[in-house]
Amino acid sequence: xxxxxxxxxxxxxxxxxxxxxxxxxxxxxxxxxxxxxxxxxxxxxxxxxxxxxxxxxxxxxxxxxxxxxxxxxxxxxxxxxxxxxxxxxxxxxxxxxxxxxxxxxxxxxxxxxxxxxxxxxxxxxxxxxxxxxxxxxxxxxxxxxxxxxxxxxxxxxxxxxxxxxxxxxxxxxxxxxxxxxxxxx
Numbered sequence: 656x657x658x659x660x661x662x663x664x665x666x667x668x669x670x671x672x673x674x675x676x677x678x679x680x681x682x683x684x685x686x687x688x689x690x691x692x693x694x695x696x697x698x699x700x701x702x703x704x705x706x707x708x709x710x711x712x713x714x715x716x717x718x719x720x721x722x723x724x725x726x727x728x729x730x731x732x733x734x735x736x737x738x739x740x741x742x743x744x745x746x747x748x749x750x751x752x753x754x755x756x757x758x759x760x761x762x763x764x765x766x767x768x769x770x771x772x773x774x775x776x777x778x779x780x781x782x783x784x785x786x787x788x789x790x791x792x793x794x795x796x797x798x799x800x801x802x803x804x805x806x807x808x809x810x811x812x813x814x815x816x817x818x819x820x821x822x823x824x825x826x827x828x829x830x831x832x833x834x835x836x837x838x839x840x
């Protein structure tokens with residue numbers, strides 16, 4: 656579980672995706688997005704260098720075939736009922752990199768903790784007027800995202816010249832996260 660941490664600020668950079676927890680477990684705001692910055696509790700925002708973002712829309716449409724006299728199977732009318740069970744998912748594929756202030760393994764652990772212990776999350780990518788934001792704090796409809804699935808891929812060690820010391824100087828962790836868009840009720 657998270658301990659109460661000090662506030663941190665993350666600058667939104669083009670080409671990156673940000674997953675952040677800006678509300679506490681009771682639904683109270685603990686951070687915000689303003690311009691090109693995200694203000695958040697420490698360890699509750701992760702930058703993913705992303706090569707691909709997939710935004711999927713699925714609607715569960717039901718179909719019913721009615722029987723009628725004198726008509727063959729090929730000409731029977733088919734009735735469609737749009738159930739409006741819409742599911743919007745976003746899949747982010749990218750890399751967690753070591754930085755001078757934060758290691759990739761720490762970012763991975765922060766994502767795992769957010770998925771397990773936090774409620775609605777904030778998702779941000781893009782720039783300026785073309786920025787996409789799902790933020791339950793500033794959005795009037797309180798629409799955010801929930802982590803549905805995460806997958807991490809990393810090597811067991813660094814290939815090449817052996818380096819003494821701990822931690823190793825540079826690692827990359829590939830990440831794929833599937834998020835569901837919705838409102839916490």
